[in-house]
Amino acid sequence: MTTTEALLRETRRQLHDGGLRGCLLVRDLHTGEELGIDPDTQLPAASLVKVPLALATAERIRRGELDGATRLDVPPGRITTPGPTGLSRFRHPARVAVDDLLYLSTSVSDGTAADALFDLTPPARVAAVLHELGLRGITVRHGMLELTDTPVERLDAAEVHLAHALAIDAGTSGRGHRVPQLDTTRANTGSARAYVELLQALWTPSEIHPDVARRVRGLMADNVLRHRLAPDFSSDATTWSSKTGTLLNLRHEIGVVEHADGQAFAVAVLTESLVPAGSQPGADALMAQVARRLRDHLRQL
Secondary structure, eight states, X not given: OOHHHHHHHHHHHHHHHTTEEEEEEEEETTTOOEEEESTTOOEEOGGGGXXXXXXXXXXXXXXXXXXXXXXXXXXXXXXOSSOOOGGGGOSSOEEEEHHHHHXXXXXXXXXXXXXXXXXXXOHHHHHHHXXXXXXXXXXXXXXXXGGXXXXXXXXXXXXXXXXXXXXXXXXXXXXXXXXXXXXXXXXXXXXXXXXXXXXXXXXXXXXXXXXXXXXXXXXXXXXXXXXXXXXXXXXXXXXXXXXXXXXXXXXXXXXXXXXXXXXXXXXXXXXXXXXXXXXXXXXXXXXXXXXXXXXXXXXXX
């Protein structure tokens, strides 16, 4: 067994022992060398879809189809569960420019801001822009409001574990699910490979206009949710730019780590927890540790 095969076997075991099913891909953006675990498995995207939304919005601004300075009246958020930030927690209407909605949606993961952008560029239009830019494998079917109507919102706080148990147990072999937001035939979806291809296109742009790519990279660099992979990829000698996605038993993060020596690696970690609990800091730490082991191995090749 080669060193690479042994590493992949060991990291699969780590994930399983930690209560996670993981789909990962780490790619050297300069050489194309990559390592992955089930990188082509399609999973519901949760908030990862906000990166394609940001790309489509920024591209439409570049084309002159939208004006980033246009201010929109945004109704207050309808989120009642803990966690969401930004406009999603507002109690009163606000007037916000499109450029600022881009920041809130991508860097703060604000679902209400994202839905205001989806009103301008509906899911089918986002999907069309991705296609025009040569990006495949990411399906955009709906906005963010749908993600706030899961079993979690219908149960008392003391019973939330039941929603997570349903998320774990109610899937089918074909990746359908009794919870619509987890059904890959109805949800926004993507694979680790598809999201790494998106990161590659943003960091080494050819089809994407350089100004658009730079804008989305900047939004990801300003990501304020840094509890998952950032601890293992951030340092004085690196820059970590990323986007998280969380829904029921899904814990995702995609990002790029850029080293001071010029190396850069795209990282996509999409996971399903097998533990019926909402708060799992150990799972977040495990995701980061496994992704870093793959990155470290690529650096040594």
